[in-house]
Amino acid sequence: xxxxxxxxxxxxxxxxxxxxxxxxxxxxxxxxxxxxxxxxxxxxxxxxxxxxxxxxxxxxxxxxxxxxxxxxxxxxxxxxxxxxxxxxxxxxxxxxxxxxxxxxxxxxxxxxxxxxxxxxxxxxxxxxxxxxxxxxxxxxxxxxxxxxxxxxxxxxxxxxxxxxxxxxxxxxxxxxxxxxxxxxxxxxxxxxxxxxxxxxxxxxxxxxxxxxxxxxxxxxxxxxxxxxxxxxxxxxxxxxxxxxxxxxxxxxxxxxxxxxxxxxxxxxxxxxxxxxxxxxxxxxxxxxxxxxxxxxxxxxxxxxxxxxxxxxxxxxxxxxxxxxxxxxxxxxxxxxxxxxxxxxxxxxxxxxxxxxxxxxxxxxxxxxxxxxxxxxxxxxxxxxxxxxxxxxxxxxxxxxxxxxxxxxxxxxxxxxxxxxxxxxxxxxxxxxxxxxxxxxxxxxxxxxxxxxxxxxxxxxxxxxxxxxxxxxxxxxxxxxxxxxxxxxxxxxxxxxxxxxxxxxxxxxxxxxxxxxxxxxxxxxxxxxxxxxxxxxxxxxxxxxxxxxxxxxxxxxxxxxxxxxxxxxxxxxxxxxxxxxxxxxxxxxxxxxxxxxxxxxxxxxxxxxxxxxxxxxxxxxxxxxxxxxxxxxxxxxxxxxxxxxxxxxxxxxxxxxxxxxxxxxxxxxxxxxxxxxxxxxxxxxxxxxxxxxxxxxxxxxxxxxxxxxxxxxxxxxxxxxxxxxxxxxxxxxxxxxxxxxxxxxxxxxxxxxxxxxxxxxxxxxxxxxxxxxxxxxxxxxxxxxx
Amino acid sequence: xxxxxxxxxxxxxxxxxxxxxxxxxxxxxxxxxxxxxxxxxxxxxxxxxxxxxxxxxxxxxxxxxxxxxxxxxxxxxxxxxxxxxxxxxxxxxxxxxxxxxxxxxxxxxxxxxxxxxxxxxxxxxxxxxxxxxxxxxxxxxxxxxxxxxxxxxxx
Ligand code: FES
Ligand code: FES
Numbered sequence: 001x002x003x004x005x006x007x008x009x010x011x012x013x014x015x016x017x018x019x020x021x022x023x024x025x026x027x028x029x030x031x032x033x034x035x036x037x038x039x040x041x042x043x044x045x046x047x048x049x050x051x052x053x054x055x056x057x058x059x060x061x062x063x064x065x066x067x068x069x070x071x072x073x074x075x076x077x078x079x080x081x082x083x084x085x086x087x088x089x090x091x092x093x094x095x096x097x098x099x100x101x102x103x104x105x106x107x108x109x110x111x112x113x114x115x116x117x118x119x120x121x122x123x124x125x126x127x128x129x130x131x132x133x134x135x136x137x138x139x140x141x142x143x144x145x146x147x148x149x150x151x152x153x154x155x156x157x158x159x160x161x162x163x164x165x166x167x168x169x170x171x172x173x174x175x176x177x178x179x180x181x182x183x184x185x186x187x188x189x190x191x192x193x194x195x196x197x198x199x200x201x202x203x204x205x206x207x208x209x210x211x212x213x214x215x216x217x218x219x220x221x222x223x224x225x226x227x228x229x230x231x232x233x234x235x236x237x238x239x240x241x242x243x244x245x246x247x248x249x250x251x252x253x254x255x256x257x258x259x260x261x262x263x264x265x266x267x268x269x270x271x272x273x274x275x276x277x278x279x280x281x282x283x284x285x286x287x288x289x290x291x292x293x294x295x296x297x298x299x300x301x302x303x304x305x306x307x308x309x310x311x312x313x314x315x316x317x318x319x320x321x322x323x324x325x326x327x328x329x330x331x332x333x334x335x336x337x338x339x340x341x342x343x344x345x346x347x348x349x350x351x352x353x354x355x356x357x358x359x360x361x362x363x364x365x366x367x368x369x370x371x372x373x374x375x376x377x378x379x380x381x382x383x384x385x386x387x388x389x390x391x392x393x394x395x396x397x398x399x400x401x402x403x404x405x406x407x408x409x410x411x412x413x414x415x416x417x418x419x420x421x422x423x424x425x426x427x428x429x430x431x432x433x434x435x436x437x438x439x440x441x442x443x444x445x446x447x448x449x450x451x452x453x454x455x456x457x458x459x460x461x462x463x464x465x466x467x468x469x470x471x472x473x474x475x476x477x478x479x480x481x482x483x484x485x486x487x488x489x490x491x492x493x494x495x496x497x498x499x500x501x502x503x504x505x506x507x508x509x510x511x512x513x514x515x516x517x518x519x520x521x522x523x524x525x526x527x528x529x530x531x532x533x534x535x536x537x538x539x540x541x542x543x544x545x546x547x548x549x550x551x552x553x554x555x556x557x558x559x560x561x562x563x564x565x566x567x568x569x570x571x572x573x574x575x576x577x578x579x580x581x582x583x584x585x586x587x588x589x590x591x592x593x594x595x596x597x598x599x600x601x602x603x604x605x606x607x608x609x610x611x612x613x614x615x616x617x618x619x620x621x622x623x624x625x626x627x628x629x630x631x632x633x634x635x636x637x638x639x640x641x642x643x644x645x646x647x648x649x650x651x652x653x654x655x656x657x658x659x660x661x662x663x664x665x666x667x668x669x670x671x672x673x674x675x676x677x678x679x680x681x682x683x684x685x686x687x688x689x690x691x692x693x694x695x696x697x698x699x700x701x702x703x704x705x706x707x708x709x710x711x712x713x714x715x716x717x718x719x720x721x722x723x724x725x726x727x728x729x730x731x732x733x734x735x736x737x738x739x740x741x742x743x744x745x746x747x748x749x750x751x752x753x754x755x756x757x758x759x760x761x762x763x764x765x766x767x768x769x770x771x772x773x774x775x776x777x778x779x780x781x782x783x784x785x
Numbered sequence: 786x787x788x789x790x791x792x793x794x795x796x797x798x799x800x801x802x803x804x805x806x807x808x809x810x811x812x813x814x815x816x817x818x819x820x821x822x823x824x825x826x827x828x829x830x831x832x833x834x835x836x837x838x839x840x841x842x843x844x845x846x847x848x849x850x851x852x853x854x855x856x857x858x859x860x861x862x863x864x865x866x867x868x869x870x871x872x873x874x875x876x877x878x879x880x881x882x883x884x885x886x887x888x889x890x891x892x893x894x895x896x897x898x899x900x901x902x903x904x905x906x907x908x909x910x911x912x913x914x915x916x917x918x919x920x921x922x923x924x925x926x927x928x929x930x931x932x933x934x935x936x937x938x939x940x
Contacts, residue, residue: 710912
């Protein structure tokens with residue numbers, strides 16, 4: 001047997017043309033709203049003006065008189081099945097506390113009833129004419145009040161429950177709880193030379209995908225229900241809608257066309273049920289698109305958290321104990337309430353595995369405020385804010401470079417943390433050793449690029465009224481949920497030597513169709529444009545849990561690799577027959593199979609023979625993958641800010657991010673993921689926030705007053721990809737999409753301290769808060785103690 | 786209400802309702818590349834060129850487009866023959882989900898038509914009304930610079 005040694009990758013690691021790039025750039029790509037459905041009705045939802053109320057009656061008489069209004073649907077017209085809107089695997093670790101429509105509303109923006117009409121205008125008009133009588137109930141607008149004696153019970157319905165054995169106490173408004181301790185906390189704090197205790201608060205935010213949630217439903221020629229939807233989780237949509245509407249799964253087909261961004265917001269089954277119910281009722285296609293205002297008020301948000309931290313360290317910087325206690329506000333429903341809170345611990349605490357004594361405690365509580373959900377970072381964003389800010393304080397107390405403190409304590413290749421096993425997603429976690437950690441190199445490269453050593457000198461360069469400062473942080477995340485997530489792919493070969501690759505993995509704008517095609521192309525020794533990628537359609541593509549938990553490249557990518565390897569074996573078999581050689585004595589190169597005597601057959605010849613000529617058969621395969629690990633990507637972030645001491649405005653001057661995502665399969669797309677996450681994180685740290693009135697209504701539900709960054713705000717950002725090789729990932733890859741949103745809050749917070757000496761523990765760092773901090777500090781300085 | 790407009794070089798006569806926005810009129814007539822991100826003038830997804838200027842079509846009435854010259858992304862290039870801006874956006878990685886991209890490219894086109902060699906600051910100013918949540922803008926700003934070079938035959 002001869003062997004051909006392959007040198008380097010041919011397609012992996014190259015920034016090939018994005019498979020849907022020109023279709024998108026030329027305006028041809030089709031999003032849900034771009035499909036014309038003849039006879040389509042428009043759905044609009046009447047939402048609650050009250051934070052907490054019982055619906056006494058709904059009178060739709062006047063609305064139904066409007067020409068074009070076909071139906072008004074209330075809780076009396078739909079099955080009453082408790083469920084969660086979280087698009088998670090079954091059994092979902094989120095409480096079943098939601099109904100398609102209910103007799104009770106639990107936040108301003110909650111659904112009251114639905115209208116279907118011939119035109120959008122008549123649907124909107126109908127909403128105005130529906131008369132609803134409410135019995136307004138006392139509301140909880142502060143998560144600290146939720147578990148107090150005598151607080152109103154938000155989920156007083158008997159059906160609300162958890163379907164897995166985890167703590168849930170609706171009488172106390174407790175949507176989930178998790179805790180663990182490793183080591184001996186008392187001993188850990190006794191050993192410490194310094195102990196810091198701090199409380200941090202992270203805030204509400206919305207994902208703001210440019211395409212809002214949208215869904216269209218219709219009955220096909222066989223009376224099956226087709227749901228075309230902007231989703232990250234087509235297979236979960238199929239299962240969950242079938243369950244809610246009491247349909248057999250086989251009657252439901254879910255199609256995901258192009259998606260205009262998700263960031264977690266679309267890991268939620270929000271519109272599909274109501275649209276489907278209206279289609280089933282009227283027999284007609286129905287479309288429902290959220291307005292931007294609904295997107296803010298009625299869809300999903302980042303869960304706000306209050307984090308109590310206590311950290312002990314020795315004089316030499318070694319951490320001895322970490323305690324993290326989280327009170328998470330899940331809003332009116334418990335979507336992702338348990339798992340986001342668990343991730344706050346499980347994605348943060350293992351990073352500092354030198355601390356042997358660690359405790360974690362998390363309560364997620366109901367309030368009558370907007371509902372939390374999955375959001376890029378998924379709890380780690382909140383956790384890193386607290387962790388990386390308190391470590392900055394400790395390093396200053398110890399008179400130590402904050403970088404040094406991190407270096408001494410962070411996890412390294414070959415090491416583990418007991419936290420991995422202690423904390424999972426609704427069940428214990430999975431023990432793992434870190435197989436690849438480039439964090440040391442990330443820190444070095446980042447420091448160099450940022451010129452960390454000269455940060456003090458740069459402070460002198462400022463104009464009067466401005467102060468400059470630098471801050472840093474380090475991060476990790478995961479790649480997929482181990483032993484829970486599954487991805488699958490199928491492939492077939494065509495007679496011209498091209499291949500169809502069908503994946504359940506959901507490209508929502510991330511470029512995963514391209515990345516997955518690269519993986520297959522690498523195995524088969526072909527260019528990416530010989531692969532026709534299709535994602536996702538529950539009738540056509542194999543199962544995949546969907547695009548979340550940083551799983552697509554790592555997990556679905558591995559399924560694609562396995563699938564392509566199966567195809568390769570079949571190609572070699574046919575080629576062996578053609579060349580009269582054992583398949584072990586053949587190799588693939590340039591769309592051909594070669595032997596070592598200089599003979600070859602082309603893929604076209606192989607494909608044609610297989611389909612038309614001899615021993616005809618379809619060269620095709622399907623493969624699935626689950627992971628027993630969730631290898632963390634790592635990153636080091638450095639931020640330089642300038643604070644205007646008269647106005648309190650903080651400007652980010654430079655932001656450097658060095659990231660280890662294993663092999664970057666498509667470096668440009670990987671950088672793009674980082675830049676997108678960073679800017680979202682920076683905007684979240686500085687400007688994005690929900691402003692509520694006294695009744696729990698969001699007052700700034702539009703892009704005019706909820707400020708997300710635009711090109712005018714763009715700081716200088718530099719992303720450095722630091723390669724490592726993760727053996728359990730496809731061609732060494734780990735995840736890249738989520739991790740970097742976690743850095744800006746702590747890095748900027750620490751930089752603001754470095755500039756003006758104030759510690760902001762309640763994000764976002766708005767000019768008002770900065771100015772207030774500066775004034776308080778001046779007052780303190782003026783009064784000698 | 787009948788309006789006469791020129792879209793991507795073709796003359797059209799459309800029946801529109803008085804309250805119909807240009808965005809709705811365009812989408813209803815099949816110009817699906819014009820996207821809706823907010824419907825209130827804040828995001829730029831619905832940007833089209835009206836007499837060469839980048840305009841948010843969700844805050845313009847269709848009636849106001851009477852006798853005007855409209856260009857959508859379909860009018861500047863095709864998959865077979867893309868405009869340099871379209872090439873540059875794909876090449877640099879300025880396209881992720883692509884929902885913002887038609888509007889973003891049209892704003893960039895209005896800039897380059899007027900100012901073929903913009904500075905980075907000028908590019909950032911020109912794109913400031915177009916929101917993108919995916920890319921962090923870095924590669925989009927780069928794309929406009931690259932397109933400017935390509936259009937001058939430098940690349
Ligand atoms: S849709 Fe027109 S600006 Fe947003
Ligand atoms: S590429 Fe998705 S919004 Fe810009």
